[in-house]
Amino acid sequence: MKKYWASLEELNNDPKFVEQAEKEFLSSPLVEEGDFGRRDFMKLMAATGALASTACFQKPMHKIMPYVNQPEEVTFGVANYYASTCGECAASCGTLVKTREGRPIKLEGNPDHPMNKGGLCSKGQASLLGLYDPDRLRSALKTQKRGEAPSVKVSWEDVDKEILVKLKKSKSARILTKTINSPSLLKLLKEFGSKFEAKHVVYDAVNAENIIEAQYLSYGQKVLPQYRFDKAETIVSIDADFLGTWISPVEFTKQFSKTRKLSAKKKNMSELFVFESMMTVTGANADVRGGIKPSQAVYVAMAIANELQKKGLNAGANSETYKKYSLADEALNKKIKSAAASLYNAQGKSLVVGGNDLALQIVVNQINSMLKNDGVTVDYSVSKSHQLQGSSKEMLELVKEMAQGKVDTLIIYKANPAYTLPKSAGFEEALKKVENVIYVGTSLNETAVLSEYALGDHHSLEAWGDAEPKENLFSLQQPTIRPLFETRSLAETLMIWLGKEDDWHSYIQKYWNENIYKRHSLKSSFTQFWETSLRDGVFEAVRNRAQETSSGRTFRASVANYISNKAHQGMEVSFYETLALGDGELANNPWLQEVPDPITRITWDNYASFSTNTAKKLGIQNGDIVKIKIKDQVLEIPGHVQPGLHDDTIAVALGYGRSYGGSVGTGIGKNAFMYAQFNNNNVSYLGFVDEVKKTGEKYILASPQMAQSLLGRPIVKEATLSQWQKDPASGNKEHHNLITLWTPHKYEGYRWAMAIDLNSCTGCNACVVACQSENNIPVVGKDAVNRSRIMHWIRIDRYYTGTPEDPQVVHQPMLCQHCENAPCETVCPVIATMHSDEGLNSQIYNRCVGTRYCANNCPYKVRRFNWFDYNYGGQNKYPKTLAQNPEVTVRSRGVMEKCTFCVQRIQDAKNTAKSLERPVKDGEVKTACQQSCPADAIVFGNINDADSEISKTVKNERGYHVLEELNVKPSVTYLTKIRNVEYNS
Template sequence: MPQVNELPTVASPVMEPAPIDRRKALGLLAAGIASGLASCSKPAETIIPYVAMPERLVPGEALHFATTLPLSGYGRGVIVKSIDGRPIKIEGNLRHPASLGATDLFAEATVLSLYDPDRSAVVLRDGAITSYEALQQAFLGEQQHMRANDGEGFRVLTGPTTSPTLLRQIGELLRTYPKARWHSHDPLGDPAAEAGATLAFGRPLHAIPRLDKARIIVVLDADPLGAGPDQMRNGRGFAAHRRPTTSDFSRIYAFEPVPSLTGAKADHRLALGTNEIGEVAVAIARAQGAAVREPAIPERARSLVTALTKDLADHRGAALVLAGPGLTAETHALVHWINTHGQAPLDLIEPLARTPEGRAPASISELTADLAAGKVTQIVMIGVNPAYDTPAELGFAAALPNARFRLHAGCYANETAELATWHVPLSHVLESWSDIRARDGTASLIQPLIRPLHRTMTDHELLARLVGQADARSYDLVRETWRSQGGADFENWWSQALHDGVIANSAAPPVSAGEPVLPALADAAPKDEHGDEQGHERLALVLRPDPCLWDGSFANNAWLQECPKPLSKQVWGNALLLHPDDARRLGMAGGDVVTIASRGQHVQAPVLIEPGLAPRSASLTLGMGRRKAGAIGSGVGVDAYVLRGVDSPWLVPSVSLARTGRRQAILTTQNVVRRPDDVRELFPVHQLGKPQALPKTLAIDDRPSLMPERPRPDNGHAWAMTIDTSLCIGCNACVVACQAENNVPVVGPEEVARGRDMHWLRVDVYDHGGSGDQQLGFQPVPCMHCEHAPCEPVCPVAASVHDGGGLNLQVYNRCVGTRFCEANCPYKVRRFNFFGYADGQEYANLGLDPYRGQKNPEVTVRARGVMEKCTYCVQRISAAERAADREGRQVGADEVHTACQNACPTQAITFGDLQQPDASILRRRTEPGHYALLAHLGTRPRTTYLADVRNPAPDHGGGGT
C-alpha cells in the first residue's frame, strides 16, 4: 500500500529561515489584500444568459419525470429528479408494481453511471477510433450479403429482454432474413426453473409469487428478499404480514447452503447442502400425498420439516414454497406440484421474452457451438458481455473470432468489445427512449432525462439499421409499437403513459396450467466423498450474484464497489466463504489466499470465515474480477465465472482448495455482532407466542443529566425517526440513497483499509442465533439526533449545534477538525474527511468533470478537514417549510420524506414531526417494542427503533433446530 502524504506542502519563497522585518511583513500583507480583492472582481470571460427560457425550466428548481430502469431484462418504475437538465436522484414510482414507490441500490446508483467518464463515446474498428459514416458503409455491405443468402450465418445476441419494441424489431429482422437466428444470454438466469416448469406443465411457465398473500413461506435455496428485479415487490409483500400489531403475522422457513437476506429474516433457518435441500422438497411432497420415494433428509432437519409440513397443511391457500436456482429441474417440478396441491398464492404466466410471432431465443451454448463449427459469419451483440460472463468451459471467447463480422454494442468497451471488429457505443438508459415489462408483465415506457452526453445510439436504432432503416429514431419506433394501444386519441394516451410511468392494464394474464406432473426422481445422492487422489479437500462451491455488483455490469460504479455487502460487510472485492469447521480442518484462516480448482480451471481468492454456511459448502460471488470495466472496476476481486459449469451454473459440485502461502487483507467496514451480551443489549428480539411477550413502549431515559435541558422546538417542529427492525431486510437501498442525496463521497480501498469510510448511514448486523445456528437481524444506524447530544458541548467552535426543530446540525464552515465530537459520540455515526474525497483528492477518476453533473446542488460538497453526518435530509425539510410558507399553510403531518425512507422497499423507516398529533411516527413510537439505542446513556435520541419480532412455530424454538 503506497504511503499517503498527510500534509502535502510546496516550497514558498516567503517561508525562508531569515527573519522578516516590519517593512517586509507589511509589504506581504498589502500584496495579500490586493490579490484577495482581485479574486473577487468580475470574471474576464463573456457569459450569455438565456434569451428564451426552456419550457418549465426554472433555474435551481427540480423537475420530476417517470421512467423505467432495467435489471436482467425486467423493468422497475422510478421517478427521476432533474435540476437544470441534470438527473441527480432516483426515487421509486408508487404506480409501478415492481417498485411500489421504493428503490434498490442498483436503481439509486444508475444516476452515477450516467456521468461515468469511462462510458464508451466513439465507434471503434479493430480497437481504433472511426466514424459513424464508416460504420454505415459497413452496414450496407453486410446487408447486401445477408439479402443474398436470406441471412444465413447471421446471428443477433441480446441480453434478457422484455421490451415490446425490441422484440417487435427482432421479429421484423427474422422475417427480413429468414435464415438468421436470435440468441439470448442471461448470466444470472435460472435454467433449472424453466426446465422444471416444462417437466411439470409441459411448457416453460414463469411463477410470480404473491408474498403479500402468504402466511407460511418455505424457501428452498431461494432468496426472494435478495437483490434482483423483484426485490422491491417481494419486500413489500413480506412486510405486509410482519408487524406485531397485525393478527396474521407470517412465518418463514429457510433451508439454504449460504446465508441470504431471506434466511436472515426467517423464523426458522437451517443450513443444509444443496442435495439435502432437495430431499426436504421430497419430504414436503410426500407429506402432502405425492407418490414419491422416501426422502433422505438429515436427522437435524427432521423436526423442522415436521413443523413446516403441519403449517402447510393448516394454511392451505396461504402457504407458499419457493425453489432457488441451485436446485435441480426435478426439484423445481416437485415444488410446482406442492404449490398447486396447496393452492399457493402465486400466478403462472407465459414467458415474456418472445417476439410477437411467438419465437423464443436460442441459447448461448448453441451460438458458441455454431461459432466453433464455423457456421456464423456475422454476429451482432447488443448490451451483453459474454467474453466475461459465460462459463470458461463453454469457450465463447475462443470461438468468437471465427465470425468474420463481429459487432459489439454496449455502454462500455468491455471484454467482449475487445474481441469485436466493431464496437458501437450505446446510450445510457437515462438518455434513451424505449419500453420494458416488469416480472408480472406490466409494461412501462422509458423516456430520456437528458440529451446523450456522447454521440451514441440506442439498441432500437441499431436494429433498425440492420434492416435498412438508417434514419429511424427510438422515439418513433417506440410510439409505433404502442400506436394501436392508444386508439384514436393516441397523443393523450401517450402523454398519460409517460406521466404515470406505467401502461394501465398491461400485466400478463395468469394462465391455468392444469394439474402438474410429478417428476421421476432419481435415488437420493450418496453421502459426498471429499478428497481426491492428491489428498486435496473437496467441497461444493455455491455461486451467487454479487449483492452490490449483480452480474458484473455495475463493476465500474464506485458507489456500489464501496457499498458494504449486506451480510459480510466486505467492500472492494469478494472472498471465498468457508465454514469455520471446514477452515479449521483445512488449516486455513481468514485472509489466507487459496487456489480454487475445478475441471481444469482455477482462480485464487482470499478466505472469509462465515459460520452461517452449510458444512462442506463454500461460496463465491459472481460479478468481480473484471479486466476491462474502467478506472473503478478493473482488477477488483476474483472472477468466479471461470469456475462455472454449463450444465450446473449455480453449483460446482466439487472443488479442491490449496493454500498459496500468501495473505490478503479483506476490506470490511464493520463486523457482525455475535457476542450474546452485546446482542441482547443493542438488538432486542421478541418471539410471538412465547412467555417473553412484547414489552410496553420503552420510555426514553429521563434521569438527571449535566447536559442542558431538552431543547424546546421554537419553530413548531420536532423532527424524529423510527426504524422497525422487524421489517428491515438489510438490502442497502437506504445507504446508497443517502449517498446520492447528500453528495457523500467515495474514499477508495486504501482509505477503507484505514477505517475511513464516509457513509452517513450504516446497517449493523446482529447474530441472535444460538450455538451452531445463525439468525441475523439488521439495524440501520443514522445520526441519532440526540436531545442530550454528547457531541455538542465538546466542540470548541460550536460547529455541532441544535436547531429549532430538534436536529443536531453540523456547521461545516465552522468545523476545524478537532474530531472531539466523533470521540464523544457513543453511536459512532460521524465521519471525518481526512482528505478532499469530493474536493480535489478524489479516488481514481471520480474527480473528472462528468461526475460533477450528479451532485445535488441543495447539499454542500464538503472540503477536507470537516466532520460529516446524517442531517435527516435537512434540505428536504427546508424545501417543505418554504413551500408551506408560500402557500400559507403548515407542513403536512407526513409531508417530509427522507431519502432513506423513500428508498426502503419494506417501509421500515418512518420520519415525521412529533408536534403533529396525526403524524405516523407518533403511532409507531407507541407500538410495543419501541426502544432507544443505548438509552441508559441518557442521550435522548430522536432516532428510535422497534424491536425485531420473530414468529417461531409452536413448540419449536426459533432458529434452525
C-alpha cells in the same frame, strides 16, 4: 438475555479483539502512516494555515452562463421529475428521475408503479452514476486489426455504410442480448431478424431457464410465473434469494414486508423458512434458516414433499420417490418438519420457491400443487413474468454453431459471454470464426474488446424505451438528458439498418397505438392515452391484480427422471450473485463496490466463505488465501469465516474479477464464473471441490464493521411473535430511570423524528446508496475503508445471535440519531455542530475546523471525517461531478459530516408549504433513505403533530432508543425485531 455478536472474534472473546475493543478508537491515523508523526503534522498544519490565510485575499471570480433559449419546463433551482423505467436489470422497476437544469441527479422508485411501489434497489439507485461514468463508450469504435480492441473512432455514417454491406452479404446472422422485455424493441428485433435472417438469442449469465423448463415439464407451459409473496402466510425458500437477487427483488421485498408488519389491528405475520447454501439477506430475514450444500437443495424439497404426504397430501406418482430419499442431518430434518407443518396449515396461502435447478424446480412445483398454491400464490396466467428470459443453453448452442463456422455475423448487445462463460465453453475461440462481430453497449468490456466494432449505446436515462416486465403491465422509459456523448441506442441503429424513415420514438408510439391503446378501457384519444402513460410511467391493462386467481394446473412430471441416484459427498462451492454487483456488469460503479455486503460487511472484494467448523479444521482465518481445486482448475482467493454455512459448503461471489471492467472495476476480486460447473449443455453455478489448501499468504479484506462490538449492551432488541401477542412490550422491558442536569429544549413548530422498524428492514442496502446519491457522499476506496474512513451517512449494522453454526441475524440501520442532548454539540470548540429549533443536529461545514472531537464523543459512531478531498480532482473527473446534488454542499478536506435528516428536503417542503400558506403535511418530507426503502421500514415526520404517523409510531410499545442509558435522547426510535418462531433455548 440473548447474546448478540458482531463478529466471531467478539463471540469467542479473542484476546486481541478484547484489547482492541477496550481501546475504543481503532488507532491513531497520524502515527499509523509510517514516520509521519504528530509533531511533523503540527508543523505542516502551521505552514498550511499560514498559506491558507494569505489565499483569502483574492475574491474568486465566478461567471454566470445563462441559457440562450431557456426551455419552457426548466426553472432554475427547481427540480423536475420524470417517470421512467429502470434500465439496470430485467426486473424493470418504475422510476422517478429527478432532474435539475436538464441533468438527472437522483433516481427514486415510482410510487405509482404496481411492482416496486416507490422502492428502488441499490443497483437502480447507482445506475445514475453509470450515466456519468467517465469510462463510457463515447462513440462508435472500430478495430485496427481483428483481435485487437476497437480503438479507432468512426463516424456513424461510415459504420452504417460498412455494416449494411456486410449484413447484405451475411447468410446467417445472430443477435445476442440479455433479457429484453421491451415489446417495441422485441418487435423491431423480429423485423430485423426476418429481413437479415438474424436469429435472436437471449442469454443471461444468471438466469431462470430451469424454472421455465420445469414449468413446462410439470404443467406443459413454458412460463416464468409471477410469485405472490403478499398472499402467502408461510414461505419456504430453497436457495432462492428473493429479497436480494432473485428475479424481481424490490417487488418481492415490497410484497413480503407487507406480510411482516405488525400493528394493533394486524396481530399476525407470515412465517419464512429458508434453506440455502450461502447466507443471503433472505436467510438473514428467515424465522427458521438451515444451511445446506447446493446439491442438497433438491433433497430438502423432496423431504418437505415427503413430510406433506405423510400428513395426507397426495404426491401422486412421485410418492415412492419422495419416500426413498432422506437427509442424515437431524437438526436440518427438524427444521424441514416444522416448515412442512407450517405449510400444511397454510394450504392455498403459502408459497415455496427455489433456485435455478431443474429437479429442484419440479419438486417445488409439485409441492405448490399439493398445497393448492398453484394459481393463487404462483400466478401463471394473469401477470406472468417477462423479467428473466435468458438461457445459458441457447448461448452454448450458439457457441457450438459459431465454432462450426455456421454464424457469419454476430451482433452482441450488452451481454458479456467472454466474461461470464467458463473458459472451457470456448467462446473466445468460437468468436474468432465469426466474420463480423459487432458489439453494442455502454462501455467496453471483455466481449467488446474481441469485436470488430464497438458501438456506443445510450444509457437508459438518455434513451426512449418501453418495458413489459409482467404480462399486461406496460411502462415507458423516457430520456431525461440529451446524450452526453456521440452514442446511439441499439434501437435507433437497427431502425437505420432496416432503412426505416421514422425515428425510434415514433416507432414506440406506433407500437403503443396499435397494440396497447386498444386495451385501454377509458374513452380518450391516443394522444391523451400516450401522455397519461408517459406522465405516470406505467399503464396496467388488467385492473384489480389483487383479486385475480386461477385454478390450479395438473402436475404431471415424474421426479425420478431428474434425480441423480447418488448424492454428492464432500465439499462444494456455491457461486452466488451479490446484491450490489449482480452478474458483474456494474463492476465499474464505485457506489456499488463500496457498499458493504449486507451479511459479510466486506467491500471491494470477493472471497471464499467457509463455515466456522471447516475454517477451524483447515486453520483458515479471515484473509488467509486459500487454493480451491475444482476439477482441473485452481481458484486462489482470500478466505472468510461465515457463520451459518453448511460445513461442506464454500461460497464465492460472482461478478468480480473483471479483466476489462473500466478504471474502477478492473481487477477487483476473482472471476468466479470461470469455475462454474460446465457440461456441454448447460452451466450451473456450483463446483465440486477436490481439494482446499491454505497457501499461508495473507490478504486484507476491507470491512467497516470488523472491529465493532456491542460490548454486551442491548443495542438490538427482539421478541417472538407469541411473546409480542401476549405483551407488545416484550423484549423491550429494560428501561432506565434517567435524570438530567440539562434544561430541555423547547420545540415550537416542527420537530423532526424518525422511526425504524427492525422487523421490516431486510438489510438490502438501498438506503445506503440512496443516501450516497442524495447527499454527495464520496467514495473512499478499499484502503480508506480498511482504515475505518468509509463515508456512508447511514450504515446497516449486522448482528448475529445464537451459535456460529446456526445463527440468527438482525440488521440495524444506524445513522445520526439527532440527539436532544447531543454529546457532539457540547465538545465542539467552534460550535460547528448546533442543535436546531426543530430538533435537528446540524453540522455547519464552513465553521468546522476538523478537530474530530465530535466524532470521538459520538456514542453511535456515525460521524464521518473528510481525510482527503475526495470530491475534487483525481477520482471524481468529468462527467461524474454532474451526478452531484446542487442542494447539498460538496464537502472538502478537513471537514466533519454526517446525516442531516435530508435537511434540504425539509427546507424544500417548508418552502412549498409556506408559499401555499399552510403547515407541512404529514408524509410531505421523505428522507432519501425512507423513500428508497423497499420494505417501508422507515417512518419520518413531525413529532409535534399528534396525528402524524411518526407520533403514533414512537408511542408503539416496541419502540426503544439505542443506548438509552446515556440519556442523549435520540430522535431515532427503533422498533423491536419480532420473529415468528419459538426459541428452543
